[in-house]
Amino acid sequence: MGQRGGYERFCSLSRGLDVVGERWSLVIIQELLHRPLRYGELRSKLPGIGSNVLGDRLRRFEQHHLVERVPGGVGEGVAYSLTPRGRDLSPALALFRRWALDELLPMDATSETVAYDLSYAVDADAGLAEEYEWHIDELSYALRIDGSTLTVTPGSATEPVVTLRTTREFMYRWVEGATTWDRGRTDQEVDVDVLGENAWQRMQLATGYPGRQTPGSRLGTPPGPSCVA
Template sequence: MPPRRSYDQYCSVARALDTVGDRWTLLIVRELLAGPRRYTDLHADLPGVSTDVLASRLKDMERDGLATRRRLPPPGAAYVYELTGRGSALLPVLQALGTWGEAGLGERGPTDAVRAHWFALPLLRALEGETGLVEVRLDEGVFHLRAGAGTGPVYGDGPAGQEPDAVLSLDTDTCTAIGRGELPLADGVRAGRVAVDGDGPLAKRLREA
C-alpha cells in the first residue's frame, strides 16, 4: 500500500487526523459501531461513497489498527469488518462531533439521505448516564441501543432480539429535534411526543424524568 499521508507535525491532533482525517473514515466508524458489517452493507448505508474509496478506506483502517476483516463461519461464509479496541475508542470523538454539529444540522434537505440507525448516536447522548438495552421505533425503521455499554456494539439495526429495558416510540420530527439538541428527551416524554414502554427500572425512570 502507498505510504499514509501525514501532516508531519509533532502534535496529537495532527497525528489523529493523519489516521481519521480522510473523507468517509469517521462515517465508516459510525457504521461499524453497530458491530461486524459486510462490505455490501457498509456500501448500502454510506450513500455517496464509491466502491473504490470505500475499499481504500477500509484497507487504511486495517493498516492503522482501527478495524479488522474476518470470515464468518458457515453457513454465512462472508467477510465482515469490525472495529478494534482502538477503533471503538472513537465513540466519544463521534459523540463530541455530533454535539458540535447540532447547530449546523438545520432542516433536512431534499437530497439528504437518512437511515433510522443514524439517530442512534444522538439518542445515546440523550440517554447519557443510563444503562440498558433500548429499542427505538421510528417511521424509518426500528433499531436498538445499548446505553452505557462498556464494550462491544453500541447499537444495531432491527428489534433488540431480547427483552429490552425500554422501548421508545417517536416520529422522525421528534427524533430530529432531539438530535438537533432542541428537545431534551425528558421533555419529549412529558409532552407525549415520545412513548416509553416497558416494566423495568430504566423505562420507569424515563417516564418519571
C-alpha cells in the same frame, strides 16, 4: 527516513486526522460502532461512496489497527469489526455529534432548506410523503420526506403528521446517544402530537442516524426498536 504524507506535523491531532480525517472515514467508524458489517452492507449504508474509496479507507483502518476482519456467518464471507482501539473513538464521535447539532439544525432562523439522502434508511419505493414539525426551544423546523429524500426548512410545516416539542439541551443528549425519543417522552422532556397510525415510528426511522435502527430495519420493511447511537 520514511515519508508519512498528510499534514507532516509532529502533533497528535494532525496524525489522528491523517488516519481518520478523510471524507467518509468517521462515518464508516460510526457505522461499525454498532456491529461488524460486511463490505456490501457498508456500501448500502453509505450511499454515494465509491467502492475504491471504501476499500481504501478500510485498508487504512486495518493498517492502523482500528479495524479487523472477522468471520461472517455461513456463506457470508468476512465482516469488518472495530478493534478496541477503533472503539476508543466512540466518546470523541459523541462529542462531535453534539457540537455538529447546531450545523444540522441551525439556530439561525434565516437558514435555507437543506436536502438529505436517506436511502440508507428509507426505501424510495415505499412511497412515503409526509411532514414533521420540530419545535426546539424558540425555533421551529419543518421536515418533509419524499421517497428517500428529507428536506429541512426553518419554520412551520403545512400538514405535519408529527409535531414535536423539546429543548436543544435534550437534542444535544439525543445526538450523543445518551437518551432516546421514547425516554424523553417518558421523562416529559419531549412532547408529541401524532396524527395517523405508526407516524411516530416512521419519523424515528426517517430521522435516525445511520445504524441507529436494528439490523435490516428500514422504512418500507417492518420497523424494529430504535438503538442508541
